[in-house]
Amino acid sequence: MRSYLLARLGQSAVTLLLASVVIFLGVRMLPGDPALAMAGEEATPERLAMIRADLGLDQPVWVQYGRFLAEVASGDLGESTRTGASVASMIGATLPVTLWLSLYAIVVAVVSGVVLGLVAERYRGRWPEWMANAAALTSLSVPNFWLGMLAILYLCIGLGLFPASGYVPITEDPVGWLVHLTLPALILGTGLAAVIMRQTRASMIETMRTDYVRTARAKGLGRTRVLLRYGLRNSLIVVVTIAGLQLGGLISGAVVTEQIFALPGFGKLTLDAVFQRDYPVIQAVVVLTTVGYVLVNLAVDVLYSVIDPRIRVGGRS
Amino acid sequence: MPQDAENPLLLSVRGLNVAYGDTPVVRDVDLDVARGERVALVGQSGSGKSTVVAALLRLLPGGGRITGGIIELDREDLAAASEARMRAVRGGRIALVPQDPGTNLNPAMRLGDQVADALRADGLRGPAVRRRVLELLAEAGVPEPERRARQFPHEFSGGMRQRVLIAVALAREPELLLADEPTSALDVTVQRRILDHLGALAEAHGTAMILVTHDLGLAADRADRVVVMLDGRIVEQGTPEQVLRSPQHEYTRRLVAAAPAAVVTQAEAGASREAPPPSDREASGDVVTVRDLVKEYKVRGRGGLLRAVDDVSFDVPRGGTTALVGESGSGKTTVSRILLGLEAPTSGEALVDGRTIAGAARAERRALRRRVQPVFQDPYASLDPTHTVERVIDEPLRIFGIGDRDSRRARVAELLDQVALPRDVAQRRPGELSGGQRQRVAIARALAPEPELLVLDEAVSALDVLVQEQILDLLADLQERLGVSYLFISHDLAVVRGIADNVVVLRQGRVEEQGSVDDVFHAPRADYTRDLLGAIPGAAFAR
Numbered sequence A: 001m002r003s004y005l006l007a008r009l010g011q012s013a014v015t016l017l018l019a020s021v022v023i024f025l026g027v028r029m030l031p032g033d034p035a036l037a038m039a040g041e042e043a044t045p046e047r048l049a050m051i052r053a054d055l056g057l058d059q060p061v062w063v064q065y066g067r068f069l070a071e072v073a074s075g076d077l078g079e080s081t082r083t084g085a086s087v088a089s090m091i092g093a094t095l096p097v098t099l100w101l102s103l104y105a106i107v108v109a110v111v112s113g114v115v116l117g118l119v120a121e122r123y124r125g126r127w128p129e130w131m132a133n134a135a136a137l138t139s140l141s142v143p144n145f146w147l148g149m150l151a152i153l154y155l156c157i158g159l160g161l162f163p164a165s166g167y168v169p170i171t172e173d174p175v176g177w178l179v180h181l182t183l184p185a186l187i188l189g190t191g192l193a194a195v196i197m198r199q200t201r202a203s204m205i206e207t208m209r210t211d212y213v214r215t216a217r218a219k220g221l222g223r224t225r226v227l228l229r230y231g232l233r234n235s236l237i238v239v240v241t242i243a244g245l246q247l248g249g250l251i252s253g254a255v256v257t258e259q260i261f262a263l264p265g266f267g268k269l270t271l272d273a274v275f276q277r278d279y280p281v282i283q284a285v286v287v288l289t290t291v292g293y294v295l296v297n298l299a300v301d302v303l304y305s306v307i308d309p310r311i312r313v314g315g316r317s
Numbered sequence B: 001m002p003q004d005a006e007n008p009l010l011l012s013v014r015g016l017n018v019a020y021g022d023t024p025v026v027r028d029v030d031l032d033v034a035r036g037e038r039v040a041l042v043g044q045s046g047s048g049k050s051t052v053v054a055a056l057l058r059l060l061p062g063g064g065r066i067t068g069g070i071i072e073l074d075r076e077d078l079a080a081a082s083e084a085r086m087r088a089v090r091g092g093r094i095a096l097v098p099q100d101p102g103t104n105l106n107p108a109m110r111l112g113d114q115v116a117d118a119l120r121a122d123g124l125r126g127p128a129v130r131r132r133v134l135e136l137l138a139e140a141g142v143p144e145p146e147r148r149a150r151q152f153p154h155e156f157s158g159g160m161r162q163r164v165l166i167a168v169a170l171a172r173e174p175e176l177l178l179a180d181e182p183t184s185a186l187d188v189t190v191q192r193r194i195l196d197h198l199g200a201l202a203e204a205h206g207t208a209m210i211l212v213t214h215d216l217g218l219a220a221d222r223a224d225r226v227v228v229m230l231d232g233r234i235v236e237q238g239t240p241e242q243v244l245r246s247p248q249h250e251y252t253r254r255l256v257a258a259a260p261a262a263v264v265t266q267a268e269a270g271a272s273r274e275a276p277p278p279s280d281r282e283a284s285g286d287v288v289t290v291r292d293l294v295k296e297y298k299v300r301g302r303g304g305l306l307r308a309v310d311d312v313s314f315d316v317p318r319g320g321t322t323a324l325v326g327e328s329g330s331g332k333t334t335v336s337r338i339l340l341g342l343e344a345p346t347s348g349e350a351l352v353d354g355r356t357i358a359g360a361a362r363a364e365r366r367a368l369r370r371r372v373q374p375v376f377q378d379p380y381a382s383l384d385p386t387h388t389v390e391r392v393i394d395e396p397l398r399i400f401g402i403g404d405r406d407s408r409r410a411r412v413a414e415l416l417d418q419v420a421l422p423r424d425v426a427q428r429r430p431g432e433l434s435g436g437q438r439q440r441v442a443i444a445r446a447l448a449p450e451p452e453l454l455v456l457d458e459a460v461s462a463l464d465v466l467v468q469e470q471i472l473d474l475l476a477d478l479q480e481r482l483g484v485s486y487l488f489i490s491h492d493l494a495v496v497r498g499i500a501d502n503v504v505v506l507r508q509g510r511v512e513e514q515g516s517v518d519d520v521f522h523a524p525r526a527d528y529t530r531d532l533l534g535a536i537p538g539a540a541f542a543r
Helices: A002-029 A034-039 A045-055 A061-073 A087-122 A127-141 A144-158 A174-208 A211-218 A223-260 A266-275 A279-307 B049-057 B083-089 B111-120 B127-139 B158-170 B188-205 B216-222 B240-245 B250-258 B260-268 B332-339 B362-371 B389-399 B405-418 B423-427 B435-447 B465-482 B493-499 B517-522 B527-535
Strands: B009-020 B023-034 B038-042 B064-073 B094-097 B176-180 B208-213 B225-230 B233-238 B286-299 B304-317 B321-325 B347-352 B372-375 B453-457 B485-490 B502-507 B510-516
Touching: A002 A061, A002 A279, A034 A045, A087 A127, A087 A174, A087 A223, A087 A266, A087 A279, A127 A174, A144 A174, A144 A223, A174 A223, A211 A223, A211 B094, A223 A266, A223 A279, A266 A279, B009 B049, B023 B049, B023 B064, B023 B208, B023 B233, B038 B049, B038 B216, B049 B064, B049 B094, B049 B176, B049 B208, B094 B158, B111 B127, B111 B158, B127 B158, B158 B188, B176 B188, B188 B208, B188 B216, B188 B527, B208 B216, B216 B225, B216 B240, B225 B240, B225 B250, B233 B240, B233 B250, B240 B250, B250 B465, B286 B332, B286 B485, B304 B321, B304 B332, B304 B347, B304 B485, B304 B502, B304 B510, B321 B332, B321 B493, B332 B347, B332 B453, B332 B485, B362 B372, B372 B435, B389 B405, B389 B423, B389 B435, B405 B423, B405 B435, B405 B465, B435 B453, B435 B465, B465 B485, B465 B493, B485 B493, B493 B517, B502 B517, B502 B527, B510 B517, B510 B527
Parallel strands: B038 B208, B038 B225, B094 B176, B176 B208, B321 B485, B321 B502, B372 B453, B453 B485
Antiparallel strands: B009 B023, B009 B064, B225 B233, B286 B304, B286 B347, B502 B510
């Protein structure tokens, strides 16, 4: 198990290194000139040259990349070219919002998706399955921003159940934090929940047809018990895979959701940075997102081996 | 044991009818089982025998349902019992030993827990569960039960898994065991040990047993009464002696005649195969020469080497048949893959017509490939379901660039004639054919490029006895007419007896014994060969 983990960590490191090249070049390919953006349209060529020298933009690309890598590795994300504030502090302020939002949304999605999937399989061909299917199809078809706006209109403004916008840190007011995040997390999680529900259901139907499920029933176990003890775990592999793959979608979904609910998160930071050609911030945001994505994939792989013992020992199947 | 005062009736099935959707699969089945009695239910695939078992447990798959009749267990009708009532019956009074140990255990659950679940279904709780689990595993013949109980199914061999399933079935001391082909997925020697053990346990506990099998010999060896099913009906029943010696129904007669074990025992009794020894054939010499063949695989994670094939030498005479016999892991398939040029040997040589595929240049390898063609075990998996039969058979011709469109079409028709399939099969797809027909298509495809050698890898193992016999007859006939040579790979000595000239017995990659079929069968020298011969079910035939 340990050597498996080490190997997977090594793979992740290589992935990150490759990603860093793509990120570095990608940001530099954006149209627009940061020096020009900083100095303004009226700047003299000398002033521009100075700013470029200051930012290291006059160096060859590979030197710039080396510096970028060294800085990222040492945790120095530089300063915003726009506000001069340290990028690390800007991220420190916004990252928790997005992390909490995503985590909350994932919990919502996995719990409701798996439960609905189980219900759909347990009551196959009866009304609970139809309801679950209808709910899944609806939440897949309705875009997040529309759902978000409807929720604000009816649940926040109409019924006053939730605040329509804003954020309170968990350290200041845990209840307020929960209240502010609940609606955005529900909205963000619905799409993923629908995907997970459908996967759980399909995978459960497969699993419940297997020989070992029949053998379990021949032991005298009830249908629900067999569903939970024999069906669920073997279906989870598929669910975990899908949830992991969908996480990228969740991150981009978070950007939109944060805009709708005016949450001061990563998404807002990213949008502002892109509009203002704030290279260091964009870079940092993308690097962190990539690191997050790679870590999630690592976690998914580790989860596999927890769920399915056959994956545990180096490939013996 | 026929029923009498001491053995009152345990199970009484009357007029049982089962249908899948609108298709009846079990019709008017009457079946009695006395306490402690062993009844064998025999039939080919699709005869409804497994459906009867599933119906007794009321665990019919998908659209299956009981459409009529009663299933009385101690005078209680299970066909009409509530689901809650059935839960008490399942495992408690009627238990199942399923067919395939590979698929009947939850891959993600420790084996001890899977046995424990059977006890927990009975309401047993606490440390008593664990104690009883270890007891049951030990009783079923699982060594080191404490350690093994914590392992997962993939860490067990097939035989060991079947022992776990037996432990599960016996957990609550049921009165009736339903053993549904409990060993057909296992090697013969393992099969014998498992059946001996299961029989002994059932006897010790006074458990009645319904043994479902396609193997008449096995049924006769292991049961007090044999019940023969065909197309969902019971066509004959009686003691093994009656059924084997004086079968009444036409189908049973054919079954008895075709049973490979019967062929063996008749041969033992003195009848000899009429085919001339290979040296008498017109074109003499060997088409295949294998010398000192070694194949090693790296074992991942352990840094070790596995010798799958260890210093193997044998020949296949031109126009004759050599059989490679062995259990799983004996290396027989690896040898065939090397001959087909799908793997390179570590050392030694495997020559076809004096040349090796492995070391040959591209063009020569192609030419050699044409001379050696495979037929695989599972005709359901080895034919592309989206191709028509014509395209399947035509494919090797196109690959080797033989003939033009018209001549290839004519050749396909000719090949269909040779394997005794109607020509209109050409436009059908494999899904529309029976297993036997599919295997004929696979043989036609293999014959298409006019090879000198067919590698038949368990080519009849997946087929029902009667179909098996037809295919073996076809193979013998084709050899006679076309002079093609066979490398016949099988785990089943009984089948080999009927078709091969020479036998090579492999065990763990090494040759245990080889020689002519008569020598090996009549005077086996290796203990292992004697073991294999002794394990062939059907001792009852020799009585």
